[in-house]
Amino acid sequence: MLKVEGISKTFFAGTVNEKTALKNVSLEMKPGDFITVIGGNGAGKSTLLNAVAGVFKVDSGKIYIDDVDVTQMAEHKRAAYIGRVFQDPMMGTASGMMVEENLAIAARRGKTLSLRWGFRDDESVEFKEKLAKLNLGLEDRMKSRMVTLSGGQRQAITLLMATLRRPKLLLLDEHTAALDPKTAEKVLDLTKKIVEENALTTLMVTHNMRDALRFGNRLLMLNDGEILLDIHGEEKAKMTVHDLLEAFEKSGGEDVSDRMLLS
Amino acid sequence: MDELIISTVAQGLLWSVMAMGVFITFRTLNIADLSVEGSFPLGGAVAAMLLAEKVNPATAIVAAGLAGMLAGAVSGLLYTKLKIPALMAGILTMIALYSVNLRVMGKANLSLLNTDTIFTSLEFLKLSPNLTTFVAGLCIAVAIPLWLYWFFGTEIGMAVRATGNNPQMIRAMGVNTDDMFLLGLVLSNGLVAVSGALIAQDNGFADVGMGAGTIVIGLASVIIGEVVFGTRNFKNSLISVVLGSILYRIVIAIVLYLGMPPNDLKLFTAILVAIALSLPLVKAKWDSRMVGM
Ligand SMILES: Nc1ncnc2c1ncn2[C@@H]1O[C@H](COP(=O)(O)OP(=O)(O)OP(=O)(O)O)[C@@H](O)[C@H]1O
Numbered sequence A: 001m002l003k004v005e006g007i008s009k010t011f012f013a014g015t016v017n018e019k020t021a022l023k024n025v026s027l028e029m030k031p032g033d034f035i036t037v038i039g040g041n042g043a044g045k046s047t048l049l050n051a052v053a054g055v056f057k058v059d060s061g062k063i064y065i066d067d068v069d070v071t072q073m074a075e076h077k078r079a080a081y082i083g084r085v086f087q088d089p090m091m092g093t094a095s096g097m098m099v100e101e102n103l104a105i106a107a108r109r110g111k112t113l114s115l116r117w118g119f120r121d122d123e124s125v126e127f128k129e130k131l132a133k134l135n136l137g138l139e140d141r142m143k144s145r146m147v148t149l150s151g152g153q154r155q156a157i158t159l160l161m162a163t164l165r166r167p168k169l170l171l172l173d174e175h176t177a178a179l180d181p182k183t184a185e186k187v188l189d190l191t192k193k194i195v196e197e198n199a200l201t202t203l204m205v206t207h208n209m210r211d212a213l214r215f216g217n218r219l220l221m222l223n224d225g226e227i228l229l230d231i232h233g234e235e236k237a238k239m240t241v242h243d244l245l246e247a248f249e250k251s252g253g254e255d256v257s258d259r260m261l262l263s
Numbered sequence B: 001m002d003e004l005i006i007s008t009v010a011q012g013l014l015w016s017v018m019a020m021g022v023f024i025t026f027r028t029l030n031i032a033d034l035s036v037e038g039s040f041p042l043g044g045a046v047a048a049m050l051l052a053e054k055v056n057p058a059t060a061i062v063a064a065g066l067a068g069m070l071a072g073a074v075s076g077l078l079y080t081k082l083k084i085p086a087l088m089a090g091i092l093t094m095i096a097l098y099s100v101n102l103r104v105m106g107k108a109n110l111s112l113l114n115t116d117t118i119f120t121s122l123e124f125l126k127l128s129p130n131l132t133t134f135v136a137g138l139c140i141a142v143a144i145p146l147w148l149y150w151f152f153g154t155e156i157g158m159a160v161r162a163t164g165n166n167p168q169m170i171r172a173m174g175v176n177t178d179d180m181f182l183l184g185l186v187l188s189n190g191l192v193a194v195s196g197a198l199i200a201q202d203n204g205f206a207d208v209g210m211g212a213g214t215i216v217i218g219l220a221s222v223i224i225g226e227v228v229f230g231t232r233n234f235k236n237s238l239i240s241v242v243l244g245s246i247l248y249r250i251v252i253a254i255v256l257y258l259g260m261p262p263n264d265l266k267l268f269t270a271i272l273v274a275i276a277l278s279l280p281l282v283k284a285k286w287d288s289r290m291v292g293m
């Protein structure tokens, strides 16, 4: 499904600000894999997801999605394969446009756009049904602008948008980090539901170790641009936060960031 | 007096085409595009040159629009392909167009007094000159927003709007934002040039300096329209631009009537826009002070 072969990325190469964010990272995902990714601040989690999404080109290595080499493919072209939800609830939607318009755009992700009307009536019905399933009362807000919605509502819609056309790969970058705990829980439940219903191959970054253990069938821990831990199926299912911290220290990780401990 | 009102509204209608161009870049694409200062006289120059050659007025206006689109494409390519900041790209195009416009006209000013124009071709309506301008302006100021409403409701049009709103998001949805910026700039400058062609014909001349302040007049119209007539949705915003453009002309007519020297018009407009642009900040400060009380 997703195959990442030894990718590296250095920002500001050759300057005093030089920062190697990914060091020869390799990763292979099977269809239906739901991988959670943890790691301290600056570990390279976002960089990994952005490299896969094509936000920038990697310095070396290869990226394949379903055996298609996308390493040199532009971000907007890769979008045909990838659904994304970002940490910032402002980032995933066009805030000045209506809920319905945002969904219509998402329903055309990766398609060639034409001069046909932006959305069809039968789509509106479908959108309404799908919004109703989110259980946030959004089905009555189809004509509202995104700015008028709360962060949680926006993230739920962004999640719906990312999966409206089934993506080959779903990338979630701390998509609940900006939400209050109760809303975050709700959006996480929605995530689980949508991922399972559609059997989506998913990479989910979280800074919450408990969530990382609770969700998915595989866990990656990144540290300083490298994959430090890669824990699969059974082993992951049995693991506790305590085990995880122990494993982290044993494998030579530096100080666990406060942020990770606290969560 | 009636004649004055009709002529003022007619002016507003003709200028509203330019304001819609500015609306597309400033509000829809969320960039400040100064190339309009060059594409407005470009439209006037191209139309005047063709009319002097006895070309049919409608054809001259279409040609002016195409020339403006080309100018927009230049700005768009500077911005998207060469990554020159939008403001700078616009300035470069504007300056370059000054020379281009002089070349097109062959001199700094071209009179249209003895040539057919779109307005003289409407003489068969047997209306007063001001009323003729009004009728022509009304047709154009209704047709263009209708067309824009359609366009920005299509798949491509929605992608253009989303690009101005959140380029990151629309890229993640598979849209090439460079193409959308380019398209928006082409469309915007095309409209501005059409407006230039209309104004030149109404004034009876095209002048290489007629573009000075275009952007500020456009912004004034857009912002006055928004404040007075609202921005509930895209349709409402479009109508507000046209009405804002008319209202701006009325405000200008009133201050001139009250005795402001015409030479101070640009200063007045600049101050008006500065105030309007700072309104959100002033309002926020005011509100927070009220809360503190
Ligand atoms: N666009 C960029 N330009 C320059 N440096 C960057 C860029 N993106 C990331 N970096 C740097 O790369 C390193 C890894 O950053 P990254 O955002 O991937 O961390 P992260 O694991 O997502 O951390 P966080 O938990 O804070 O989100 C950091 O040192 C960061 O400063």
Ligand SMILES: [Mg+2]
Binding pocket: A045, A046, A047, A173, A174
């Ligand atoms: Mg991050």
